[in-house]
Amino acid sequence: MGIEKIIPDGIMLTSVEKAVGWARKSSVWPLGFGLACCAIEMMSTFASHYDLSRFGMEIMRPSPRQADLMIVAGRLSVRMAPIIKQLYEQMPDPKYVISMGACASCGGIFNNYAIVQGVDKVIPVDIYVPGCPPNPEMLIDGIMKLHRKIQNEKLKKA
Amino acid sequence: MVLNVGPQHPATHGVLRVKLKLDGETIIEAEPIVGYLHTGIEKTMEAKTYTQALTMTDRMDYLAPMSNNLVYVMAVEKLMGVEVPERAQYIRVILTELTRINSHLVWLGTHATDIGAMTMFLYCFREREKILKIYEFVSGVRMMSSYFRVGGLAKDVPAGFDKRVKEILDTFPAKIDEYESLLTENQIWKKRTIGVGVISAEEAINSGLSGPLLRACGVNWDIRKANPYCGYDKFDFDVPLGRNGDTYDRYKCRVEEMRQSLRIVRQALDGLPEGPYITTDRKIAPPPKEEVLKNMEQLIHHFKIWVDGFCPPVGDVYHSIESPKGEIGCYIVSDGTKKPYRVHFRPPSFINISALNKLARGRMIADLIAIIGSTDIVLGEIDR
Amino acid sequence: MLPEQIKSQLEKDRAGDFESIQIIRGDISAYVRKERLIDLCRYLRENPDLQFNFLSMITAADYLSRRKKRFDVVYSLYSIPNHHRIMLKVMLDDGEEVPSLTALWDTANWQEREVFDMFGIKFSGHPDLRRILLDEDWIGFPQRKDFPLTYEMPEFSHNRGRTELLNHDRKTESF
Numbered sequence: 126m127g128i129e130k131i132i133p134d135g136i137m138l139t140s141v142e143k144a145v146g147w148a149r150k151s152s153v154w155p156l157g158f159g160l161a162c163c164a165i166e167m168m169s170t171f172a173s174h175y176d177l178s179r180f181g182m183e184i185m186r187p188s189p190r191q192a193d194l195m196i197v198a199g200r201l202s203v204r205m206a207p208i209i210k211q212l213y214e215q216m217p218d219p220k221y222v223i224s225m226g227a228c229a230s231c232g233g234i235f236n237n238y239a240i241v242q243g244v245d246k247v248i249p250v251d252i253y254v255p256g257c258p259p260n261p262e263m264l265i266d267g268i269m270k271l272h273r274k275i276q277n278e279k280l281k282k283a
Numbered sequence: 284m285v286l287n288v289g290p291q292h293p294a295t296h297g298v299l300r301v302k303l304k305l306d307g308e309t310i311i312e313a314e315p316i317v318g319y320l321h322t323g324i325e326k327t328m329e330a331k332t333y334t335q336a337l338t339m340t341d342r343m344d345y346l347a348p349m350s351n352n353l354v355y356v357m358a359v360e361k362l363m364g365v366e367v368p369e370r371a372q373y374i375r376v377i378l379t380e381l382t383r384i385n386s387h388l389v390w391l392g393t394h395a396t397d398i399g400a401m402t403m404f405l406y407c408f409r410e411r412e413k414i415l416k417i418y419e420f421v422s423g424v425r426m427m428s429s430y431f432r433v434g435g436l437a438k439d440v441p442a443g444f445d446k447r448v449k450e451i452l453d454t455f456p457a458k459i460d461e462y463e464s465l466l467t468e469n470q471i472w473k474k475r476t477i478g479v480g481v482i483s484a485e486e487a488i489n490s491g492l493s494g495p496l497l498r499a500c501g502v503n504w505d506i507r508k509a510n511p512y513c514g515y516d517k518f519d520f521d522v523p524l525g526r527n528g529d530t531y532d533r534y535k536c537r538v539e540e541m542r543q544s545l546r547i548v549r550q551a552l553d554g555l556p557e558g559p560y561i562t563t564d565r566k567i568a569p570p571p572k573e574e575v576l577k578n579m580e581q582l583i584h585h586f587k588i589w590v591d592g593f594c595p596p597v598g599d600v601y602h603s604i605e606s607p608k609g610e611i612g613c614y615i616v617s618d619g620t621k622k623p624y625r626v627h628f629r630p631p632s633f634i635n636i637s638a639l640n641k642l643a644r645g646r647m648i649a650d651l652i653a654i655i656g657s658t659d660i661v662l663g664e665i666d667r
Numbered sequence: 668m669l670p671e672q673i674k675s676q677l678e679k680d681r682a683g684d685f686e687s688i689q690i691i692r693g694d695i696s697a698y699v700r701k702e703r704l705i706d707l708c709r710y711l712r713e714n715p716d717l718q719f720n721f722l723s724m725i726t727a728a729d730y731l732s733r734r735k736k737r738f739d740v741v742y743s744l745y746s747i748p749n750h751h752r753i754m755l756k757v758m759l760d761d762g763e764e765v766p767s768l769t770a771l772w773d774t775a776n777w778q779e780r781e782v783f784d785m786f787g788i789k790f791s792g793h794p795d796l797r798r799i800l801l802d803e804d805w806i807g808f809p810q811r812k813d814f815p816l817t818y819e820m821p822e823f824s825h826n827r828g829r830t831e832l833l834n835h836d837r838k839t840e841s842f
Binding site: 165200 | 415
């Protein structure tokens with residue numbers, strides 16, 4: 126990661142952490158990764174009624190190399206699981222994952238042979254947003270909790 | 284050269300993978316590979332009662348959830364021989380036509396964005412919010428409402444329903460004119476869509492295409508007119524047809540279908556009758572609470588329905604309706620118990636995308652994106 | 668044409684192709700002999716009164732031990748000019764093959780692949796019979812009745828770390 130490389134060891138830097146945290150949280154770029162029905166509610170959140178660009182998340186990058194946040198919106202099938210792992214590994218640090226909806230968090234109503242029971246069996250998740258599908262307002266609440274988490278993150282040597 | 288348009292792609296409307304064989308930039312063969320969203324819905328429905336299985340039908344074609352509810356509920360009603368009261372039929376028609384407009388708005392927003400007209404995305408989703416508010420008013424949920432039940436509706440519509448629907452009827456035609464003024468005579472739009480993805484009527488029938496894809500080739504087949512269901516024969520509407528079978532004709536057909544849907548909603552709302560909202564057969568529909576508290580027989584019916592569920596007679600049936608994507612059908616086999624023995628949905632998007640090779644052969648890669656957009660696929664329905 | 672008229676015409680002209688023709692819930696539904704299937708479909712498509720030119724759906728159902736022959740392959744044909752529909756069914760044993768309709772309709776290609784993927788029923792004469800909805804190396808055919816639904820018990824405080832995959836049995840209903 127960028128700034129961690131230049132700070133020397135053994136020094137506490139609270140105001141630099143606050144500044145870096147503020148900069149990181151204000152320009153999170155999400156990866157466009159909608160799988161199923163929750164993707165439509167995610168698209169509604171990006172549209173003009175529940176605007177997400179007021180949080181700095183206007184640009185939805187199609188390529189994982191340019192994104193920081195992966196919103197897994199929808200049910201993860203067993204066939205898609207290796208692909209999501211590859212996409213997560215292609216994202217550069219610092220990266221965050223929001224698991225949107227009941228199917229991504231725990232398998233939802235599909236408790237069977239074809240659906241992975243929760244995305245956290247494959248990639249680490251920061252925020253879980255429940256709902257089937259969650260209201261755009263619930264997703265915005267999840268994103269604001271993530272912003273608070275990013276703001277308070279400590280800088281550590283990578 | 285073989286190029287993989289992968290499952291994660293901004294313009295494939297979900298997790299569709301297309302394997303392209305290219306010669307320079309011209310497509311020699313385009314093979315769609317599906318199955319990245321396979322959910323096992325049909326097998327899971329065999330483990331739930333008929334009313335519980337209704338909630339799973341919403342999640343298949345998630346852009347038009349009430350349309351899926353309608354086909355499943357009508358198939359079970361056909362199997363059981365249940366009469367639906369007229370008020371429930373009219374309300375079903377109103378909500379299904381609003382669903383059709385909903386689905387076409389998302390199609391228009393994403394199709395135009397893929398081709399480059401990004402403003403359409405914001406405009407269409409703005410209109411869509413109004414229809415989602417109607418869903419929330421009626422059933423409490425924005426998208427997956429599961430509002431229809433076998434025999435009628437879950438609850439009657441609250442007071443104020445017709446006022447809200449009238450608001451939509453008054454403001455929508457102007458919005459559709461606005462979209463047409465942006466796109467229909469636009470030189471860039473016409474250059475990107477006229478002559479792109481042409482298919483002839485015989486090839487379309489051979490490939491099993493249905494819905495706006497078939498009507499754009501000039502074949503006049505709309506199930507609402509050919510085999511009317513749910514009271515559609517009482518309403519007066521036109522079926523738009525195309526001539527050339529290309530992307531521009533499909534666009535014009537769907538925009539005109541939105542206008543005709545508004546016409547149907549207006550007629551249904553004006554003629555909405557009073558009456559019960561669900562069948563009076565107490566073996567299928569739960570009795571109202573006042574009767575349950577006072578009458579022993581109704582208490583037993585209430586108990587049997589909520590603990591067990593109703594059991595249709597042994598047999599199998601296939602019923603199909605006109606969804607926004609094409610002909611959606613539901614094949615149900617019942618063995619006399621309270622859970623369906625086998626449920627299969629005939630998915631229009633699965634069959635429409637199987638013709639991608641015929642549509643895209645000989646065109647360039649940029650045309651492929653326009654063609655995938657114009658087939659209007661929903662991955663939840665393809666993979667079930 | 669009404670279902671009764673179609674039934675009487677088929678009973679008159681092609682009685683040898685069918686094992687039984689019935690009218691169920693207002694729709695005509697017939698069990699066809701496996702070897703006469705392609706011939707019958709060609710006749711249904713080309714006869715000027717019937718004109719069943721659209722293949723709507725191909726699917727299957729598994730009756731495991733309730734019947735002698737295990738599988739039912741179901742076809743639904745529709746006539747766009749005449750607006751009528753017919754349902755054809757073929758009874759099969761485990762391991763039997765049924766002729767493919769890809770020569771008559773292109774749409775049969777993907778639908779038969781899906782039936783093969785879910786049930787394991789092979790279609791003879793199909794140009795490219797491989798799995799479509801599941802991974803290429805998946806073992807088993809999910810839609811068969813002896814393939815379990817496999818669900819995971821939800822994790823509570825009393826069984827934390829010990830949730831295993833269970834099979835859903837049609838008789839018990841702890842769902």
